[in-house]
Amino acid sequence: MRKKIVAGNWKMNTNVKEGVELAKALAGRMSEVPSDVKLIIAPPFTHLTSVADIIKGSGIALSAQNCADQSKGAYTGEVSAAMLASVPVEFCILGHSERRQYYEETNEKLVKKIALALSENINPILCVGENLEERESGKLFDVIGAEIRDVLFTLSPEQMAKVIVAYEPIWAIGTGKTATSDQAEEIHAFIRKTLSEKFGALADEISILYGGSCKPANAKELFAMKDIDGGLIGGAALKADDFIAISQSY
Numbered sequence: 001m002r003k004k005i006v007a008g009n010w011k012m013n014t015n016v017k018e019g020v021e022l023a024k025a026l027a028g029r030m031s032e033v034p035s036d037v038k039l040i041i042a043p044p045f046t047h048l049t050s051v052a053d054i055i056k057g058s059g060i061a062l063s064a065q066n067c068a069d070q071s072k073g074a075y076t077g078e079v080s081a082a083m084l085a086s087v088p089v090e091f092c093i094l095g096h097s098e099r100r101q102y103y104e105e106t107n108e109k110l111v112k113k114i115a116l117a118l119s120e121n122i123n124p125i126l127c128v129g130e131n132l133e134e135r136e137s138g139k140l141f142d143v144i145g146a147e148i149r150d151v152l153f154t155l156s157p158e159q160m161a162k163v164i165v166a167y168e169p170i171w172a173i174g175t176g177k178t179a180t181s182d183q184a185e186e187i188h189a190f191i192r193k194t195l196s197e198k199f200g201a202l203a204d205e206i207s208i209l210y211g212g213s214c215k216p217a218n219a220k221e222l223f224a225m226k227d228i229d230g231g232l233i234g235g236a237a238l239k240a241d242d243f244i245a246i247s248q249s250y
């Protein structure tokens with residue numbers, strides 16, 4: 001049985017006080033979250049230690065949104081996987097399209113980041129996805145296939161077993177446009193098939209999340225698809241009501 005996961009990517013939103021309030025609101029409502037659904041929240045770096053204290057013992061897991069591609073030293077402004085592990089942080093989003101697009105996050109850098117995260121026992125949530133031009137020109141399978149192969153095929157099966165994949169069509173992120181459940185399922189199945197080329201039956205154990213304007217109104221239809229195991233939620237993760245409602249959408 002694959003894990004059902006609803007992860008909230010807060011991006012660059014909320015100040016520390018607001019983030020702590022949101023975490024408190026979620027922790028106080030965990031009895032409303034189905035027991036077989038894992039809730040993960042990814043606040044900004046500045047919030048992590050305070051939020052870790054709030055959610056301790058609640059069942060909510062903590063994630064970062066990025067980590068450095070170096071282990072330590074003179075890299076001003078960067079935060080290492082070891083620092084995140086010391087919070088402690090259990091998960092780390094890597095390769096989000098906003099980082100690929102605005103911060104030159106290449107598959108090459110992601111190979112380093114994913115290895116560093118895993119070496120600190122942090123479970124990577126690797127994001128993949130195509131932009132509108134790549135979808136319309138039919139290049140989407142090449143793009144997503146390369147994002148999977150170039151990064152995840154460097155891992156051993158033991159390492160791969162710790163990874164969550166998130167499919168996020170870039171044209172659906174923050175735009176209000178959601179992939180239809182059929183469009184999303186087609187890519188989720190493709191990702192699983194690609195993973196099986198290297199990892200065989202392990203591919204069936206990997207949770208693959210959908211992200212991109214996922215909200216209470218569409219989560220049920222998406223999560224009902226065979227290869228969609230949950231969601232990576234942006235905007236709707238900033239409202240406790242919406243985030244909890246999404247967790248109830250299986």
Ligand code: PGA
Binds near residue numbers: 232233
């Ligand atoms: P969105 O973002 O739900 O606001 O579209 C999803 C994401 O980028 O993780």
